[in-house]
Amino acid sequence: MPWLYLTLAGCLEIVWASFMKKSAGFTLLLPSIITLVTMIASFSLLALAMRSLPLGTAYTVWTGIGAVGAFAVGVLWMGEAVTPLRLLAALLILSGIVLMKLSGGEQ
Numbered sequence: 775m776p777w778l779y780l781t782l783a784g785c786l787e788i789v790w791a792s793f794m795k796k797s798a799g800f801t802l803l804l805p806s807i808i809t810l811v812t813m814i815a816s817f818s819l820l821a822l823a824m825r826s827l828p829l830g831t832a833y834t835v836w837t838g839i840g841a842v843g844a845f846a847v848g849v850l851w852m853g854e855a856v857t858p859l860r861l862l863a864a865l866l867i868l869s870g871i872v873l874m875k876l877s878g879g880e881q
Contacts, residue, residue, distance in 0.1 A: 776826040777875070783819035784839025786812045791844045795852070831874050838871040 790812040797805035816836075824832045845864050848854035 776823040776832075779819045780823035780827065780832055780835055781839065783816045783823060784836050785843065786816035786819065787836060787840030788843030788847060790816060791840060792847045792851075831877070834874050835871050838867050838874075842867050842871070 790809045793805045793808040793812065794800075796802065797809055800806045800809075820832060820836050823836075842864050845854075845860070849856050
């Protein structure tokens with residue numbers, strides 16, 4: 775169950791980061807509200823996951839999901855550039871997430 779919480783927390787991190795961009799510095803009400811609500815939900819799920827998972831594993835996976843997901847959202851829906859180095863960086867982050875999961879981080 776902690777890995778499910780952590781995965782959902784990471785997905786919500788993608789949502790809040792994307793809507794933070796859309797909020798134009800918290801000047802637009804609806805994107806700002808979505809940012810804050812999903813941020814609280816993401817942190818709450820991360821906290822639940824950390825009851826069973828080590829800090830380093832949980833935090834690394836959470837930020838990694840958010841980073842790779844935000845990169846994908848930026849490229850697919852916000853018109854951000856795709857370059858070989860950016861793709862390599864995202865692949866390396868994804869590799870780190872997989873290695874953390876395979877490292878057997880449960881206590």
